[in-house]
Amino acid sequence: MSNDSNLHGKPEIVTGHEVHHDEHHVHHHKETFITKYVFSQDHKTIGKQFLITGIAWAIIGGLFSVLFRLQLGFPDQTFPILETFFGRYAKGGQIQPEFYYALITMHGTVLVFFVLTAGLSGTFANLLIPLQCGARDMASPFLNMLSYWFFFMASVVMVSSLFVSTGPASGGWTSYPPLSALGDANQGSKIGTDLWLIAMALFVVSSLLGGLNYISTILNMRTKGMSMTRLPLTIWALFFTAILGVLSFPVLLSGFILLLFDRNLGTSFYLSDIFVSQTGQALPNEGGSAILYQHLFWFLGHPEVYIIILPSMGIVSEVLAVNSRKPIFGYMAMVGSLFAITILAFLVWAHHMFVTGLNPFLGSIFVLLTLLIAVPSAIKVFNWLTTLWRGNIRFTPATLFSIGFVSLFISGGLTGVFLGNSTIDIHLHDTKFIVAHFHIVMGVASFFGMFAGVYHWFPKMFGRYLNSTLGFIHFWVTMAGAYLIFWPMHYEGLAGVPRRYLDLSGWHNFNKFGELNKMITVVSIIVFAVQLMFIFNFFYSIFKGRKVRHQNPWGANTLEWTTPIRPGHGNWTGEIPEVHRWAYDYGKDGREFIPQTEPIGKGEGHH
Amino acid sequence: MQTFFVILILAFGFLITFQIAKTSEYVAVLRGEEKARKQTNRINAFLLLIFLIAGLIGVYYCNERLKGKILGEAASIQGEKIDTMLYITLAVTGIVFFITQILLFWFAFKYQESDQRKAYYFPHNNKLEIIWTVIPAIALTALVGFGIYYWFKITGDAPQDAMQVEVTGSQFKWEFRYPGKDGIFGKKYYKQIDPEKNNPLGQLWDDPYNRDDIVINEMHIVVNKPVKLIIGSKDVIHDVGLAQFRMKMDAVPGTPTTMWFTPKYTTRQMIEKSGDPDFVYELSCDQLCGKGHYSMRGVVIVETQEEFDRWLISKQPQYMAAHPAQAPQKTQPADTTKRVAANMNK
DSSP states (O other): OTTGGGOOOOTTOOOOOGGGGGGOOOOOOOOOHIIIIISOOOHHHHHHHHHHHHHHHHHHHHHHHHHHHHHHHOTTOOOHHHHHHHGGGGGGGSOOHHHHHHHHHHHHHIIIIIIIIIIIIIHHHHHHHHHHHTOSSOSOHHHHHHHHHHHHHHHHHHHHHTTSTTOSOOSTTTTOTTTTTOTTTOGGGTHHHHHHHHHHHHHHHHHHHHHHHHHHHHHHOOOTTOOGGGSOHHHHHHHHHHHHHHHHHHHHHHHHHHHHHHHHTOOOSSOOSOEETTTTEEOSOOSOOHHHHHHHHHHHHHHHHHHHHHHHHHHHHHHHHHHHTSOOTTHHHHHHHHHHHHHHHTTOGGGGOTTTTOOHHHHHHHHHHHHHTHHHHHHHHHHHHHHHTTOOBOOOHHHHHHHHHHHHHHHHHHHHHHHTSHHHHHHHTTBHHHHHHHIIIIIIHHHHHHHHHHHHHHHHHHSBOOOHHHHHHHHHHHHHHHHHHHTTHHHHHHTTOBTTOSOOTTOTTTTTOHHHHHHHHHHHHHHHHHHHHHHHHHHHHHHHSOBOOSSSTTOOOSGGGGSOSSOOTTSOSSSOOOOOSOTTOBSGGGOSBOOTTSOOOTTOOOO | OHHHHHHHHHHHHHHHHHHHHHHHHHHHHHHOHHHHHHHHHHHHHHHHHHHHHHHHHHHHHHHHHHTTTSOOSOSBHHHHHHHHHHHHHHHHHHHHHHHHHHHHHHHHHHTBOOTTOOOOOOOOOHHHHHHHHHHHHHHHHHHHHHHHHHHHHHHSOOOTTOEEEEEEEETTEEEEEEOTTTTOOOOBOGGGOBGGGTBTTOBOTTSGGGTTOEEESSEEEETTSOEEEEEEESSSOEEEEEGGGTEEEEEBTTBOEEEEEOBOSOHHHHHHHHTOTTOOEEEEEOSOOSTTGGGOEEEEEEEOHHHHHHHHHTSOOHHHHHSTTSOHHHHHHHHHHHHHHHHHHO
């Protein structure tokens, strides 16, 4: 009943719950273009808004990486076209250091927060939570709408920071002070960083509004019979993701606010004993601690990588089960490992700070807790493998991306065992090894989960299919490309090549990877081009794709496939269906799949 | 012009790909969707197998090509421990990597859709799940154990007889201070920093321990003698990265940090060992510190005690540079009064 009052559904949608369905509780609101597509409160539309904004950001963030890869791969060559577009930032067709650092900062910020947090959680939490829990909409559709528009405002501020005369923030995506606090020490730390901080603050508001909504919807608005243990793993993953975000983003916000104070109000939270050589002046600030910021940042920063990967894990679990035509192996272990990861995610942040002068004893505790997280991760991998074992696998693009996800998660997860061990981290910290590690395990793997989700639920979003031939090309090129780019990069890291170096020619011991960097750049351009092809496929298929004619095209058990092919606001035309079983009865008792809505038959085996 | 052609070719290639993809969709409809789907299913399953094989060959090839370029033997005693830990971890994770990747792609290929097979309903198995919770837990406990053992050895207190060098980072250079004959560093205060008055580190000249401190832009250390670095920064966070010694520590303004190690080979020995006449130990900044970060390089020279003593004796204390050709005691108060007067006039 609770969500009735918030609905503005089409006239034919009966919005009453089962209790009141005889009352014909129908709202006759007129939908204008504005309420339907712009300020929509329909969770499905909001999900699409997050997805499309995320895609726009992914193009920008990806393009930035291509630009700085050009510098890394061809440090001696000039590209006059860059000067045409970027003027003094690419004087003589060569990327200037300030521009390079602005590019990597924006690449990181955009992809970590705007694409893989908002674009991934925002899309799939919005789309799937009401549909798979059996609710007509979110607990608060209005807050949900605000969540998107705060994200949009954050995007506007962030984009505007790209055009200020001193350039955008350029202190790395982590924006450590004092570098990010001192405009005199760094061009990008002038107005660019203020805009960056404001955009991020708006972003935190957006993600809190979204997260609270996701949690309350999952806890309170499941349909009849949908106990927590009958929820699909996608919902469990999104649930834990939201909890991580709600508990850790406020800490980040506090860290950012202190930084804003230090920058503009003369406080000394992070600043102490500083002499800026550019101005030849000693600053008055004493007694602050630059390391305090790192604690506040990584208290979100580490949970953040799980905020990014957990939704992908959920999507992959669901897609692999559906397409292996087998139940996900070890459902309770999967939920338990998600829970364990969520708890541990809060207890490992200082492994980013092993070489900051942290007390070695404290460091050793964080080694233990960090490596502990490998246990639930290993359980998940083994369970995915067993899900494939003796299945009857259909290779849709979504399945392929899910298999790719597992492969990348293994590769990147194992290199995490190196870095989590403080002894090895002394050598590998802040080298290309860490760049390779987190790009594989968090960047590309999460993208693979996101792609799997887009290919799998595109029919539900738009009532059409994506072209699967383009989907296969997309998968194979991206998969091969991801390994070609990041696998050899580990070797650079083992050689000690520091990250964020735009030119190695001045270094005797590092300057021997010219050929390799050239190869990586060429491959990354190809991979980027193929992503553009995917985006073309995406928009083309929204309007011209093959139409979905079957209500349940993948033969899946979950509730979203019991809605009409193009569901209106309110999702189900009649009553919300009742749920009688878990989401994974595939291949049971000789039947290919048994939807959750089917009552348990007489004498049916117990799972 | 060249760029234009490249873009044209790319666009053309894309157009062709798109047309083929579009046609394949129509052909599938004509031939019967089910049949076409099964065919692409077989192709993708086969490609997964090919990817596994090509990937394993690629891993081998990559290692062959690059193994000579990663740093050779660690040049410090602590670095040896780090390398040992690295190899233990590599062995454990390597085994897991090959087993899981091979199973993943093999299962995907083997259990591709077939009319002959029905998926096996296998929702859970407590025994299996316990096995693969316990085995990783044991393996990781071992790794944590070794790791922490070495960690405490490396980060423990430096030996009493360790020589001390103070390292100061600033945008974008390194400066080193030696305590001189008395073995004690004089006090400093960041507000006294004044490069124009030859006081780049802000030494307090009224502290007598500062009289013999030597400030220099190249680090010299003694082979087989533990060295303790006292690390600081003048402006933003930097990081002392010594890749050949496998050491690293942040330089944080306002919060001094320390790190110690024992170099094993002199620079000259490394030149002989590596056969590279230009070999030099390098100190890299490993924490983003601004536009010159990538060029913030320092040079470390490891030499014998004799060579080191000879080198140190040839250097003039910074005090002399700051007080040129004077009897030190006389000028000090005069300077101060002048500055105070100047300040009062402001």
